[in-house]
Amino acid sequence: MEHANGTTFCKETAKECLSALRSFQDQFVGSESQVEALKTVAGWLERLQRGSFSEDEEPLDENSRVYLQSYRDQFTRFSLFERGHGELVGDSPKVAGITRERSGQWRNPALAAELEKVEDWDAFDVFKVAALTGGRPLQPVAMAVLNCFDLVSTLRLPEKKLQNFLRGVEDAYLNNPYHNSTHAADVVQGLAALFANNPFTAQLTDLEMLSMILACVIHDVGHPGVTNEYLINTNADSALLYNDQSINENGHAAVGMQLLRKSSNNFIEALPDEEYRFVRRTIIGIVLATDMVGHAKLVKDTTANLRQLGPDLQKWPEEKKQRALQMIVHCCDIGNPAKPLKYSLQWTERIMAENFAQGDRERREALPVSPLCDRERVDVPKSQLTFLEYVVRPCFEALRALAPETAAIALRNIEIGRRHWEEQPRRNASSTMFPLDDLR
Structure with a gap:
């Protein structure tokens, strides 16, 4: 009608x-x-x-x-892979190295074809998945990855609650240009590529792998589209709540844990108490470690631990192994400049749009405009070159001992990106560069 x-x-x-x-x-x-x-x-x-x-019923208002x-x-x-609201059907055959959802076939063939590439760092197109799912790629990507490594069946995770949780997290991501559920899906997929193609995966327990995937899922949930410094400068409630310390990251962890605690979502509630606490502790530690303020120390710690202990994570003390898990996810979080150029350029456009929107707000509110947020001064090629050379490249160089195959691919892409940005026209030499002081 x-x-x-x-x-x-x-x-x-x-x-x-x-x-x-x-x-x-x-x-x-x-x-x-x-x-x-x-x-x-x-x-x-x-x-x-x-x-x-009724014949004379009022139409819906614009908001509704x-x-x-x-x-x-x-x-x-987009019915995707679900029947009704979360019930999956069928068996789970292996196709090209990936365990498909238990639906046996994805209802959308184009989506099925793309998700079969979820283990491939270069080939997977998260933007295509986002388009095919009406802007909701996180749930299908996360389910594909969890099933790819048999974690749902091995850990006997109740799928309806798992689906509820993933749906709830995706709903809680805001419609920011960059920090949205498409970015989260991209980070989850990057982790899948690291898991699938590198020796360190055999040194992880199922609970560690599950915790890392879930940390990727929630790592930016509820992100307000502004930096921690902006929240501090505007006396935001969240800055007061978290005492100006890793404000966004504490918020992401809290929202994720609140969603997991709901009875309809808590798919790990049947785990023994010690294992439940381990998963929670590991997720929170990984999410907090995504704060760029801790970037330099994380890279330094990982490099030192690899030099001292070697690449076999099973031989590492628990605390240092946790740092390795944090480093791996951190690389995935900042890893979009290490993806093929056709994808990394789209991410650059998105992050700059979000940064410039913050700068516009700061200007309207008579605040100092943050580095990288002033659309009138930022030299995008220069800032990207600096980010690639001093932030992204050291991450993947440190990761080479654990993930040699994927790190090699990422470093090749970084070099292609570096050549691209060097060829782009620059603004004047005094324009704003990437703020390195917080990262050294």
Whole structure:
């Protein structure tokens, strides 16, 4: 039927949307107006499903229409691999080295083809997956990776709760240009490529691998699109809550753990207490270590530990092994400049858009404009060259002893990126470069 607002929906579509929406409402954290919009949409769908519209019923307001279209796109146009709202069907055959979802076949063939590349650092296109999933790539990528390494079956993880958790996390990512669920999916996939092609994976336990994947999933959840320094300078509530220390990172860990604690999401609740605490402790440590303030020390620690203990992580003391896990995920987090140039350039556009938006806010609020955030002064080629040479390259050089195959690919891509940015026209020599002082 076509309602007065011009939105065309049939009863069956309304039923599917309503089922998905009800599952989502239980986990949604948003503003009062967003919550009210969801309630309005739910009521509209219920009346459509019952066929109880009156002739003179008021159309949906603009805010609710946006939500309605979002749900139509996310849960009906792209059914992906789910039946209803989270139930998977079928067996799990191996295809090209990857265990597919237990649906046996992905309902979207293009998505299935892309997810078969999830172990490949260079070939996987996260932007294509994002397009195929209506901007929600994190859940299918995370499920593909978890099943790829048989963690769901080996650890006997309840899949419905796992799906609920991943959906809840993806919902909690904000629509930032860079720090969004597509970035999270990219980090998860980078970790999968490291796991699949390098010897250190055999030295990890299933719980360590699970913890690393989950840390990638939640590592930027709820990111506000601004830096820790901005939150400090504006006296944000989160800066007060976390005493100006790793504000965003503490927030990501807290949101992720809150979502995991929900009874409908807690797929690790059956683990023995000691293992549960290990997973929680490892995830939190990894997420906090994504703060760039600790970058230089993390690289230094890893290099020193490798020199002293060698590349066999099974021989490392627990505390130092945890640092290695943090380093591996950190490399994935900052690793998009080490991906093929056609992908890394898209990430550059996204991070600069987010940075410049912060700079515009700072200018409006009469605050000092942060380094890399002044669209009138930043020399993008110079800042990218500095980031590649002094931040990304040292990470992957340190990682070579643990992950020689993938590190070699990444370092080759870094060199291609370096040549690209050297060929780009520059602004004047005094323009802002990457702020290295915090990283040395």
